[in-house]
Amino acid sequence: MKNKKNIINIIIIAVVLVLLFIIDNNIDEYRRKIINLCGIYVVLALSLNLINGETGLFSLGHAGFMAVGAYVVAILTLTPEMKDMNYYMQPILPILKTINMPYLPALIMGGLVSAFFGLLIGFPVLRLNDDYLAIASLGFSEIIRIAFINLVPITNGALGLKGIPVHKELIWTWGFAIATIIFMFQLMKSITGKSLNAIREDEIAARAMGVNLFRKKLLSFTISAFFAGIGGGLLAGVLGTIDPAQFKFALTFNIMLIVVLGGMGKIWGNVIAAVVVTVLMEYLRFLDEPMKNFLFQTDGLPGLRMVVFSLLLIVVIIFKKEDSKFSLRKLIGGKKNAES
Amino acid sequence: MLRVDNVTMQFGGVFAVKNANIIINKGELVALIGPNGAGKTTLFNQVSGEYTPTSGKIFFDNGSGEKDITGMRPDLITRIGICRTFQNIRLFKKLSVFENVFIANNINFKSNLFSSVVRMPNYIKEEKENIKKTQYLLEKVGLSEFKEDRADSLPYGKQRRLEIARALATDPVLLLLDEPAAGMNPQETNELINFIQEIKDEYKLTIFMIEHHMNVVMNISDRIYVLDHGELIAEGTPKEIQSNSKVIEAYLGVDEDA
Numbered sequence: 001m002k003n004k005k006n007i008i009n010i011i012i013i014a015v016v017l018v019l020l021f022i023i024d025n026n027i028d029e030y031r032r033k034i035i036n037l038c039g040i041y042v043v044l045a046l047s048l049n050l051i052n053g054e055t056g057l058f059s060l061g062h063a064g065f066m067a068v069g070a071y072v073v074a075i076l077t078l079t080p081e082m083k084d085m086n087y088y089m090q091p092i093l094p095i096l097k098t099i100n101m102p103y104l105p106a107l108i109m110g111g112l113v114s115a116f117f118g119l120l121i122g123f124p125v126l127r128l129n130d131d132y133l134a135i136a137s138l139g140f141s142e143i144i145r146i147a148f149i150n151l152v153p154i155t156n157g158a159l160g161l162k163g164i165p166v167h168k169e170l171i172w173t174w175g176f177a178i179a180t181i182i183f184m185f186q187l188m189k190s191i192t193g194k195s196l197n198a199i200r201e202d203e204i205a206a207r208a209m210g211v212n213l214f215r216k217k218l219l220s221f222t223i224s225a226f227f228a229g230i231g232g233g234l235l236a237g238v239l240g241t242i243d244p245a246q247f248k249f250a251l252t253f254n255i256m257l258i259v260v261l262g263g264m265g266k267i268w269g270n271v272i273a274a275v276v277v278t279v280l281m282e283y284l285r286f287l288d289e290p291m292k293n294f295l296f297q298t299d300g301l302p303g304l305r306m307v308v309f310s311l312l313l314i315v316v317i318i319f320k321k322e323d324s325k326f327s328l329r330k331l332i333g334g335k336k337n338a339e340s
Numbered sequence: 341m342l343r344v345d346n347v348t349m350q351f352g353g354v355f356a357v358k359n360a361n362i363i364i365n366k367g368e369l370v371a372l373i374g375p376n377g378a379g380k381t382t383l384f385n386q387v388s389g390e391y392t393p394t395s396g397k398i399f400f401d402n403g404s405g406e407k408d409i410t411g412m413r414p415d416l417i418t419r420i421g422i423c424r425t426f427q428n429i430r431l432f433k434k435l436s437v438f439e440n441v442f443i444a445n446n447i448n449f450k451s452n453l454f455s456s457v458v459r460m461p462n463y464i465k466e467e468k469e470n471i472k473k474t475q476y477l478l479e480k481v482g483l484s485e486f487k488e489d490r491a492d493s494l495p496y497g498k499q500r501r502l503e504i505a506r507a508l509a510t511d512p513v514l515l516l517l518d519e520p521a522a523g524m525n526p527q528e529t530n531e532l533i534n535f536i537q538e539i540k541d542e543y544k545l546t547i548f549m550i551e552h553h554m555n556v557v558m559n560i561s562d563r564i565y566v567l568d569h570g571e572l573i574a575e576g577t578p579k580e581i582q583s584n585s586k587v588i589e590a591y592l593g594v595d596e597d598a
Binding site: 210 | 445
């Protein structure tokens with residue numbers, strides 16, 4: 001029976017890959033970019049979900065780790081000539097100038113460097129709990145961004161980096177998305193993943209059952225930073241240009257939105273929410289533009305589409321709460337656990 | 341087995357536990373009783389590592405020599421063989437009954453993260469062994485039919501049993517039970533008495549227990565310690581304790597006319 005399940009999974013993955021290949025060859029640039037972004041957000045949402053949803057730690061430092069991954073990939077894949085063109089204010093560090101790598105090893109390096117940062121930051125930060133952890137991780141992510149603005153010989157400062165070799169093939173983003181999904185499922189199925197869940201449910205009890213809290217939290221934080229780095233690197237590879245302003249707190253908020261909409265600790269929910277939110281972000285752009293219909297007339301309200309997400313968030317939270325009167329489960333008349 | 345040596349716990353100016361000396365021998369079932377707020381749970385928290393004593397030492401011998409465990413990290417104390425349950429049940433509420441017990445097996449896993457994610461043969465073998473052990477424990481405590489249910493959907497008495505099963509999964513030598521019969525009706529209490537004796541015999545456990553139900557305490561304990569206002573006021577067999585004037589005083593108050 002178990003083998004049967006495995007075979008089904010392999011078939012699904014194969015079908016998805018073939019589908020990606022077909023889409024890849026028959027699509028315009030605009031749609032291709034959206035689909036690529038969907039894949040990236042799947043990676044990012046799952047990595048934030050690992051720390052916030054599965055381990056129950058309220059961390060808001062994701063944008064910082066993404067910035068690390070994005071810059072590592074950008075610096076490693078830019079050709080020396082392009083680097084000369086980019087760094088016209090101050091020359092790049094000579095060591096970094098000659099380094100050049102293919103995309104895949106650069107992405108992995110981006111993840112690893114980001115994971116290393118996660119480890120370093122996690123050491124002091126994970127001794128805190130709840131709100132304190134949120135503030136401290138947010139602070140560190142801002143520190144990374146500010147440091148990137150000022151480390152001009154390495155990052156080219158606020159000017160950002162342009163001309164990063166673009167890899168538009170869907171297989172890059174969705175390949176990593178699928179790999180991340182599989183990794184997360186395997187991790188959560190293992191005893192390590194279950195221990196993380198135990199920490200989320202009750203730290204004191206988890207500790208009394210022999211779970212080394214600090215080590216497990218650090219592990220979760222580091223893995224999460226690794227995937228955030230990969231996500232950031234993929235972003236650099238898809239967009240072709242990056243600058244520190246992209247990695248503001250709002251980016252963490254966007255990913256947080258996906259995780260909350262998809263459900264904390266629900267892998268498929270997060271995948272679906274990542275796709276839905278990314279697509280909506282694009283297709284709701286008309287709301288930001290000047291509108292004229294029989295009820296009202298506006299001259300364009302930038303940010304109106306975010307109101308839709310806020311409403312969506314409120315609705316989801318009201319309906320999702322299990323003891324809520326409007327609990328979805330109760331409406332559907334679903335599982336027995338909803339009764340209690 | 342366990343030796344609490346002159347341990348004091350001070351919170352500000354309050355002595356929660358004052359110069360406590362307790363010795364528990366292998367295979368014994370020792371009860372700790374006392375009025376509310378006497379410091380019983382504080383003492384437990386010191387033994388299990390939640391609190392570091394203000395002064396004094398705690399020694400534990402799991403069969404391989406006596407070790408100083410004063411102020412050791414709780415997870416390490418669990419690893420050397422002391423496991424506890426909680427007064428106000430602390431289950432992993434949203435996880436299934438099975439997962440609750442399975443997680444407590446985490447100290448048996450030797451594989452690293454990589455082999456557990458890739459599901460290497462050595463990890464799968466370990467996992468199989470621990471699933472078997474979990475299923476056995478659940479059967480033992482009579483919860484195997486609920487194993488897919490969420491832990492917080494169980495009735496109170498069963499949650500208590502689940503907590504004990506979870507503690508047993510860590511292969512303890514010394515089991516600390518913090519009010520296992522709290523909130524149980526007489527029938528459940530009787531079942532619990534039998535259950536505790538059963539697991540004590542099967543797993544060759546030493547048990548240290550806080551309990552208010554005198555029925556339970558007098559029936560199954562070998563020795564009893566009495567704590568009042570942070571100080572140990574009596575120690576002895578159930579019979580001795582029942583007739584100890586200090587204990588009666590602590591529980592019922594002094595008759596001032598006498």
